[in-house]
Amino acid sequence: MPATARRRFISALASLPAVLLSLRAARAQSDPFAPLVRQVTGGAPVRPGRVTVDTPLLADNGRSVPLKVSVASPMTAADYVRSITLLSEKNPRPVIATFHLGPNAGRAEVVTRVRLNGTQRLLAVAQLADGSYWSGGAEVVVTESACLDES
Amino acid sequence: MAARIQVPKQARRGEVIEIRIVIQHVMETGYRLDNFGRAIPKNVINNLVARYNGVEIFRAEMGSGIAANPYLQFYARAEASGEIEFSWVDDAGERGSERASITVVP
Numbered sequence: 001m002p003a004t005a006r007r008r009f010i011s012a013l014a015s016l017p018a019v020l021l022s023l024r025a026a027r028a029q030s031d032p033f034a035p036l037v038r039q040v041t042g043g044a045p046v047r048p049g050r051v052t053v054d055t056p057l058l059a060d061n062g063r064s065v066p067l068k069v070s071v072a073s074p075m076t077a078a079d080y081v082r083s084i085t086l087l088s089e090k091n092p093r094p095v096i097a098t099f100h101l102g103p104n105a106g107r108a109e110v111v112t113r114v115r116l117n118g119t120q121r122l123l124a125v126a127q128l129a130d131g132s133y134w135s136g137g138a139e140v141v142v143t144e145s146a147c148l149d150e151s
Numbered sequence: 152m153a154a155r156i157q158v159p160k161q162a163r164r165g166e167v168i169e170i171r172i173v174i175q176h177v178m179e180t181g182y183r184l185d186n187f188g189r190a191i192p193k194n195v196i197n198n199l200v201a202r203y204n205g206v207e208i209f210r211a212e213m214g215s216g217i218a219a220n221p222y223l224q225f226y227a228r229a230e231a232s233g234e235i236e237f238s239w240v241d242d243a244g245e246r247g248s249e250r251a252s253i254t255v256v257p
Contacts, residue, residue: 063218063219064218064219065218075228086216088216091215091216092180092182092215093214093215093216095214095216096213096214096216096217097211097212097213097214097216097217098211098212099209099210099211099212099225100207100209100210100211100212101208101209101225102207102208102209104203104206104208104227104228104230105208105209105225105226105227105228106167106168106226106227106228107167107226109225109226110211110223110224110225111222111223111224111225112217112218112221112222112223112224113217113218113221113222114216114217114218115180115215115216115217115218116216146180146218
């Protein structure tokens with residue numbers, strides 16, 4: 001009797017890593033941005049690429065983090081970037097800003113400074129003149145968050 | 152609301168120019184409390200528009216995720232001499248504006 005119990009225990013142990021791995025895979029698939037992106041695009045498909053978000057890898061202070069978002073686009077009268085929406089994974093208000101550009105912008109690039117509530121992933125979704133959506137992101141480590149405490 | 156804008160004084164026709172603006176504003180998130188423990192109401196510059204000779208070239212809809220004293224840098228193609236005008240409004244309804252002129256040489 002004890003021998004079979006031990007066997008069962010050991011076989012259960014052997015399957016443990018597989019269980020953990022499948023849990024991690026499930027978590028990776030549930031994208032925290034999915035509902036937000038749907039809100040921005042109205043359900044239209046979003047392709048990864050063309051959008052670059054540049055931030056420092058590590059921000060000492062989340063109250064003001066420099067950020068550059070750019071889109072690979074010729075910015076001509078026919079092919080230009082209509083808008084760029086910046087999304088945060090952890091901020092209490094996840095939509096940081098929406099920038100509307102036009103064919104007269106010349107270059108699809110915006111630089112600003114953002115507040116970040118902790119270490120997180122950022123996603124930028126761009127809409128081009130033909131109506132297609134593209135996205136790109138960045139990961140920022142924030143040692144001291146904004147938004148949380150006083151001041 | 153004090154603001155500082157940087158627009159090149161002169162540009163060649165068709166040149167892509169860099170435009171920068173910084174506005175003095177607290178960009179209050181609405182999550183902070185005052186000394187009596189009451190919530191300070193949210194007050195951010197929610198809309199900023201840049202017009203080049205009356206034509207909109209850039210618009211930003213912002214939330215509390217933009218840092219205090221919001222800074223924006225963007226680009227425009229210099230087409231004709233004239234004015235670049237900025238106007239913005241915050242949640243309290245306070246408006247601000249600033250303008251700069253640019254000379255375009257062929």
